[in-house]
Amino acid sequence: MLVTGGAGFIGANFVQQTVATRPDVQVTVLDALTYAGNRASLDPVAERIEFVHGDIADLDLVDNLVSGVDAVVHFAAESHNDNSLAEPWPFVQTNIVGTYSLLQAVRRHNVRYHHVSTDEVYGDLTPDEPGFTESTAYNPSSPYSATKAGSDMLVRAWTRSFGVRATLSNCSNNYGPYQHVEKFIPRQITNLIDGVRPRLYGAGHQVRDWIHVDDHNRAVWDILERGRTGQTYLIGAQGELDNLTVVQLILRAFDREPTDFDHVTDRPGHDQRYAIDASLLREELGWSPRYADFRAGLADTVAWYRDNENWWRPKKADTERAYAAAGEKTL
Ligand code: NAD
Numbered sequence: 001m002l003v004t005g006g007a008g009f010i011g012a013n014f015v016q017q018t019v020a021t022r023p024d025v026q027v028t029v030l031d032a033l034t035y036a037g038n039r040a041s042l043d044p045v046a047e048r049i050e051f052v053h054g055d056i057a058d059l060d061l062v063d064n065l066v067s068g069v070d071a072v073v074h075f076a077a078e079s080h081n082d083n084s085l086a087e088p089w090p091f092v093q094t095n096i097v098g099t100y101s102l103l104q105a106v107r108r109h110n111v112r113y114h115h116v117s118t119d120e121v122y123g124d125l126t127p128d129e130p131g132f133t134e135s136t137a138y139n140p141s142s143p144y145s146a147t148k149a150g151s152d153m154l155v156r157a158w159t160r161s162f163g164v165r166a167t168l169s170n171c172s173n174n175y176g177p178y179q180h181v182e183k184f185i186p187r188q189i190t191n192l193i194d195g196v197r198p199r200l201y202g203a204g205h206q207v208r209d210w211i212h213v214d215d216h217n218r219a220v221w222d223i224l225e226r227g228r229t230g231q232t233y234l235i236g237a238q239g240e241l242d243n244l245t246v247v248q249l250i251l252r253a254f255d256r257e258p259t260d261f262d263h264v265t266d267r268p269g270h271d272q273r274y275a276i277d278a279s280l281l282r283e284e285l286g287w288s289p290r291y292a293d294f295r296a297g298l299a300d301t302v303a304w305y306r307d308n309e310n311w312w313r314p315k316k317a318d319t320e321r322a323y324a325a326a327g328e329k330t331l
């Protein structure tokens with residue numbers, strides 16, 4: 001199996017889960033080791049996998065790697081909304097051109113392909129609307145979500161026009177170990193470890209539908225093994241919480257007062273609410289989340305960041321400098 005983006009957050013957890021639970025699967029990781037990639041996230045399985053340092057948009061490299069595998073699971077992406085607002089070009093290049101490169105290779109070699117995508121392609125919801133389903137119309141808001149939407153459309157077209165054996169999944173917000181400190185939950189946990197107050201965009205009323213990364217990755221395996229070709233599956237664990245509540249749960253884990261955070265500049269075009277209806281995945285493939293309790297999963301995640309400072313420390317100062325350079329200010 002070729003796993004792209006295997007040195008990133010979800011990809012590294014996928015590779016670790018795969019090595020632990022499926023000893024018959026041989027994994028090759030292809031990762032460009034951008035600012036978001038970290039070889040150390042694969043240290044626990046380094047002896048059990050092959051690692052290739054390279055770009056998914058490199059057509060010859062990708063063609064060569066794909067020719068030797070039975071399946072491709074495509075996680076590699078530029079993944080952070082705030083970065084896509086500051087500089088959109090890498091998102092177009094990696095998310096769209098990179099996906100094109102993989103699709104051409106799986107088409108040529110008739111290799112099974114699974115495409116990992118996001119619920120953000122559907123835009124956002126008002127408080128009363130039902131959750132996204134597989135038939136919700138695409139309506140992306142940010143350069144990040146627009147390029148993910150574009151990549152999904154390429155997959156659909158290559159499936160219909162060229163018979164590529166592809167499945168797609170669109171998942172909600174993930175949390176868990178090995179997530180980059182630019183993202184909401186690890187940023188606040190590592191701020192608190194450093195004695196810095198959490199940073200909440202605007203009033204914090206935006207809602208995200210949280211899922212533990214291991215539950216996401218078990219769903220990816222279910223789809224890979226039993227999903228229907230051409231089908232999209234939404235992945236979510238009924239984990240809707242507003243950002244203010246999440247910050248206050250993190251503060252509680254550090255025995256700090258619930259008001260001990262700062263409101264900072266809001267994100268332009270900030271999506272208000274995401275929510276997933278995962279009925280198809282649950283009913284057709286029998287998937288259900290193991291981390292039904294967000295508070296327990298969050299406690300594990302806080303413990304992981306406390307225990308693994310060596311992993312995140314090298315990225316922390318640069319990340320905070322980038323937020324300051326982008327103009328983030330306390331309100
Ligand atoms: P991440 O930013 O942590 O990791 C991305 C990885 O891709 C990094 O290791 C990076 O080095 C690699 N990469 C980037 N550009 C590359 C290129 N051109 N060639 C090869 N490798 C490259 O991202 P993540 O949070 O693990 O997200 C993984 C996938 O899951 C993405 O496709 C993302 O859109 C999707 N997703 C993420 C979430 C979430 O909450 N994080 C939710 C739903 C879907």
Ligand code: TDX
Pocket residue numbers: 079080081082117118119120172173174182183184185187199200201202204206207208243267
């Ligand atoms: O410091 C912060 N303060 C804050 O209030 C940060 C970094 C974020 N936020 C808010 C913005 C969002 O409403 O928290 C929420 C979550 O922010 P992110 O972690 O940046 O995630 P989001 O923009 O929702 O996108 C994530 O989920 C979908 C991933 O980064 C995407 O890759 C995935 O597709």
